[in-house]
Amino acid sequence: MHQDGLKCIELCYKCAAMCDFCAASCLKEDNPARMTDCIRLAVQCAGICRLSAQFMSLDSDYFKQTCRICVDICKACAEECAKHQSDHCQRCAKICRNCANACLRMVA
Amino acid sequence: MHQDGLKCIELCYKCAAMCDFCAASCLKEDNPARMTDCIRLAVQCAGICRLSAQFMSLDSDYFKQTCRICVDICKACAEECAKHQSDHCQRCAKICRNCANACLRMVA
């Protein structure tokens, strides 16, 4: 696996970890009703990030297709997280954007 | 979730179970060297089937995108499995085709 692939796998798993943590943290907030879109997207983002990382690691013929979805969901999750001021949401937004960029390079 | 969605979720998980079983069975055969393409595809097929089922169950905005990949990998796995005479490969080919058809209806 070349350098871009290794970096993208690392960022996908980092993003999965941050999204799971963000979803769990949103559920603990005083007003989780404000965070439902964030939770929903973070759970899905963690799922597609893990599968994309797995497909890249397996050197699958289909990794570009999973990375393409990863770009879309990471961007949507970053946009939603960026609206919230909590530290976990702000950090999640940043990592989602990094992951989206790395996946975009993979599908180019 | 409407009727087609429920049926597709069920078929995706059925396909995941059969693909995992097929991969494990191929590894136990006398000549696993003949089965490497089958194992590789079955592992990936199980992975995308599980994610597509999860995304449909979550009523995700992205389920059509995962189902589209599911169609491609299920078809490729069915084609490869169909070449082999073992019972597990023949059954796997059939279930993969059913799953591909169900996913195709979801993306229509």
Next chain:
Amino acid sequence: MHQDGLKCIELCYKCAAMCDFCAASCLKEDNPARMTDCIRLAVQCAGICRLSAQFMSLDSDYFKQTCRICVDICKACAEECAKHQSDHCQRCAKICRNCANACLRMVA
């Protein structure tokens, strides 16, 4: 895979589908703050159910260990869901109990 194993795989995936649906439905309710424990447990329950089903399908040496965790999380999720009157929670509670029982038979 003998009959009990096949039944358990089917129930684990059925439970995963119901838990994902229940979590997504809880997030759409008027007062999601009441449902946070339910959402948290349902997400984890879906995850361990999928892994246990995968390990049984793979005929893994470790399926009893994953099934044991599945029993614990399914029971906890059933207990939490049973507290809520919505249709999705009541159905989820029932399916979680069925899955816990099936996993219990596998570890016996």
Next chain:
Amino acid sequence: MHQDGLKCIELCYKCAAMCDFCAASCLKEDNPARMTDCIRLAVQCAGICRLSAQFMSLDSDYFKQTCRICVDICKACAEECAKHQSDHCQRCAKICRNCANACLRMVA
């Protein structure tokens, strides 16, 4: 999440990536029949590593139970990989041992 947890999540995902890569590489070798135990264990190891990382990130009440299985499978995978001279197996053995040690600290 405290420092040990973050480190363990990182190592679990690193191990998942290495195990997937090792399984795919074993399937490409001249004599995959020699590598079937390795492939089987690596696929399972990647699965439990991903779930353990997810459970730790979610701050789940059940992460010690998944980490305990992770210790067992990582050790078994490391032992099997260590028997083979290929670079991917040797690196996989090392990362599996690191991951087992990190998970062991989590369950202590």
